[in-house]
Amino acid sequence: MSSDILVVDNVTKRFGGLTANADISFSMKEGEIIGLIGPNGAGKSTLFNCISCFYNADGGRIVFKGQEITRKDPESICRMGIGRTFQIVRTFKDMNVLENIMIGAFLRNPKRKDAQARSEEVANVFRFTDKLYLKATSLTISEQKRLEVARVFATGPKVMLLDEMMAGLNIHEIKESVELVLRLREMGITLVLVEHVMEGIMPIANRIVVLDYGEKIAEGTPDEVVNNEKVIEAYFGKKYAKRRENKTRIQ
Ligand SMILES: Nc1ncnc2c1ncn2[C@@H]1O[C@H](COP(=O)(O)OP(=O)(O)OP(=O)(O)O)[C@@H](O)[C@H]1O
Ligand SMILES: [Mg+2]
Numbered sequence: 732m733s734s735d736i737l738v739v740d741n742v743t744k745r746f747g748g749l750t751a752n753a754d755i756s757f758s759m760k761e762g763e764i765i766g767l768i769g770p771n772g773a774g775k776s777t778l779f780n781c782i783s784c785f786y787n788a789d790g791g792r793i794v795f796k797g798q799e800i801t802r803k804d805p806e807s808i809c810r811m812g813i814g815r816t817f818q819i820v821r822t823f824k825d826m827n828v829l830e831n832i833m834i835g836a837f838l839r840n841p842k843r844k845d846a847q848a849r850s851e852e853v854a855n856v857f858r859f860t861d862k863l864y865l866k867a868t869s870l871t872i873s874e875q876k877r878l879e880v881a882r883v884f885a886t887g888p889k890v891m892l893l894d895e896m897m898a899g900l901n902i903h904e905i906k907e908s909v910e911l912v913l914r915l916r917e918m919g920i921t922l923v924l925v926e927h928v929m930e931g932i933m934p935i936a937n938r939i940v941v942l943d944y945g946e947k948i949a950e951g952t953p954d955e956v957v958n959n960e961k962v963i964e965a966y967f968g969k970k971y972a973k974r975r976e977n978k979t980r981i982q
Contacts, residue, residue: 736761736796736921737782737813737890743790744774744781751777753945754791759938761889764916765923766936766953770966773942775925776818779892782923783815784808795890809838814888818895818925820875822867822882829854829863831878835885850885856914857881873904877911890921897928905931933957941966 735758744752751774759765767775780786782793784803793801800808814835823831832850833843840846854860857877867875876896883891897908909931912922926932932939932953939956941949943965949956956962
C-alpha cells in the first residue's frame with residue numbers, strides 16, 4: 732500500500748471544448764509542501780476545485796489517505812480532512828474575526844461554546860488574539876487572507892490547499908506567510924500552494940509541479956524546475972532565462 736497522503740492520478744477536467752486539466756498526476760507524502768505553479772489559465776485553481784470536489788473530475792482518480800474521493804462533495808471532503816482557500820478572498824465581511832474562525836470550527840465542534848474555545852486557540856496560532864472583535868472588513872488584504880487560512884485550519888484539516896495566499900502582499904507580508912506555512916507544516920499539515928510569488932514558494936517547497944495549458948509540463952525540486960527549459964519557456968519567460976544566463980557567466 733502506498734504511504735502517500737494524497738494521490739492525483741490522471742485527473743482530467745473539461746469545460747466544453749477546453750481541457751483545463753489533462754491527465755494530471757502527482758502524489759504527496761505527509762508533511763510535504765508542494766508548490767503548484769504555471770501561467771494564468773494553466774489549470775491550477777481547477778485542479779484545486781477537483782481535489783476539493785467543488786468540481787467532479789471527468790476522468791482519473793483522486794485518493795486521500797487510501798480512499799478514493801473523486802466523486803464526493805465539498806463538505807464530505809472537508810470533513811475527511813482536506814481544507815482549501817479560494818484565490819479571491821472569501822471572508823464573511825459582516826462578521827468579526829472570531830466569528831469568521833468559528834464558521835470553520837463548527838465543523839468538528841457543533842456546540843457554540845466548544846467552537847468558540849477552539850477558535851480562540853486558532854486565533855492565537857494565527858496572531859489574531861488582539862483583533863478578535865474587529866470586523867473582517869477592517870482588516871488589511873494580507874490579514875483577510877490569513878483569516879481565511881485560519882478559518883480553514885479551524886476545520887481540522889490534514890491537507891491544506893492554499894490558492895495564491897501571497898498574491899498582492901508586500902515583501903514583509905510574504906515573509907510572514909512563509910513563516911505561517913512552515914508553522915502549519917510543523918503542526919502536521921501537508922500543504923499544496925498555488926503561487927505566482929516565487930520568492931514565497933521556492934525556498935520552502937519540497938517539490939514543484941508545473942502546469943501549462945492544462946498539462947503537467949514538469950515536476951521536481953525547486954532547483955530542477957527553475958532550470959528546466961520547458962518551464963522557462965512557458966512560465967518564467969526569456970527575461971528570466973537571460974538573467975540566469977548572465978548570473979551563470981558572472982560566477
Ligand atoms: N467554471 C469554469 N467554466 C469554464 N471555464 C473555466 C471554468 N473555470 C476555469 N475555466 C477555464 O479553465 C482554464 C484554467 O483556469 P484556472 O482558473 O484553473 O487557471 P489558473 O491556473 O488557476 O490561472 P490563474 O493563475 O490566472 O489563477 C482557463 O482557461 C479558464 O478560463
Ligand atoms: Mg487560479
